[in-house]
Amino acid sequence: MLATVLQLYLWFRRCFGGKRRRGRIVDLPFGLLLKVASPEGVPESDVIGFVNRHTSIPTPNVVASVGGYGRRFFVMKRVHGRTLESVLHTLDPAQRAKIAQQLHSFVSQLRSIKSPHGSSICALNGEALIDSRITTCGPVGPFVDETAFNDRLLQTSAPFKSKSDLAELRSRMRATHAIVFTHGDIAPRNIMVEGDTVVALLDWQQAGWHAEHWEFIKAKWCPPDLHSAAELWDSMVEQLFDKDYTPEWLLDRDLSDDIVGGY
Structure with missing residues (x-):
């Protein structure tokens, strides 16, 4: 369900324009960012979770990570700076x-x-x-x-x-x-x-x-x-x-x- 919502959001932005950040990063409402990545390899959210458990390194705050439509959608809170x-x-x-x-x-x-x-x-x-x-x-x-x-x-x-x-x-x-x-x-x-x-x-x-x-x-x-x-x-x-x-x-x-x- 979430993958469908995010895919529709991307389609809407392509049709009607919208701010795009570096690479496959787009803005979402409520201070969130969406990163669209290949479904291949270990999900980035899994790596970040592993790093958070073993270190004090500051990383993006992951809200959701889901696959679908030949992609992986990675939702995170915007990092200020x-x-x-x-x-x-x-x-x-x-x-x-x-x-x-x-x-x-x-x-x-x-x-x-x-x-x-x-x-x-x-x-x-x-x-x-x-x-x-x-x-x-x-x-x-x-x-x-x-x-x-x-x-x-x-x-x-x-x-x-x-x-x-x-x-x-x-x-x-x-x-x-x-x-x-x-x-x-x-x-x-x-x-x-x-x-x-x-x-x-x-x-x-x-x-x-x-x-x-x-x-x-x-x-x-x-x-x-x-x-x-x-x-x-x-x-x-x-x-x-x-x-x-x-x-x-x-x-x-x-x-x-x-x-x-x-x-």
């Missing part, structure tokens, strides 16, 4: 440092959760995961371990690399990283702030159990559009982690820089 992307270039160093400190705490809390799936790289429930760096064609995996995950990354790059390049890239890959719970899309567009306080971490669709360096790579994967903000964010990312994952990031750049089109 602004995206970090929209204000990053206006913040002073002390404000940026305070925000980075909070994000460091969030990452640490996620990493403290023990995986029930052993060495597997997978979604929250142990099944296939969504990750735009691995593929844009839907869920992928699960992977029995990091070696299998690395094989998939090489498979994605293979059409764009020579055999000798692939062999060199393989030699640089590690399969000994810890497997930790990962947001998978920590980016300024998904961080809501009021002043220098983070009030919500958004967009948990790509969360799952990943090798420890993957959060670092994904945080650098889609920097802000504004060049000055991108440089500021790049320096902030370094402060979110207790280890230096620059070698893994450079390797991933070498793996992915030549990729074009759908993969």
Whole structure:
């Protein structure tokens, strides 16, 4: 029933216009927002519920999550504040440092959760995961371990690399990283702030159990559009982690820089 009501609401808005927010986010009455997502993968509401039970990370307040009409409808309360992307270039160093400190705490809390799936790289429930760096064609995996995950990354790059390049890239890959719970899309567009306080971490669709360096790579994967903000964010990312994952990031750049089109 709820899916039908929401589908009719979307149809009405398409016919008569209405404010649309970023991506598939639309306004609802009574201070609510509607996010329309693919039905594939673990429902984002399940991930948020899991995070709320195990951490103190601020997340969207979920009102309802229901599937139907080939979609998943995700209703949440509107988060007051602004995206970090929209204000990053206006913040002073002390404000940026305070925000980075909070994000460091969030990452640490996620990493403290023990995986029930052993060495597997997978979604929250142990099944296939969504990750735009691995593929844009839907869920992928699960992977029995990091070696299998690395094989998939090489498979994605293979059409764009020579055999000798692939062999060199393989030699640089590690399969000994810890497997930790990962947001998978920590980016300024998904961080809501009021002043220098983070009030919500958004967009948990790509969360799952990943090798420890993957959060670092994904945080650098889609920097802000504004060049000055991108440089500021790049320096902030370094402060979110207790280890230096620059070698893994450079390797991933070498793996992915030549990729074009759908993969």
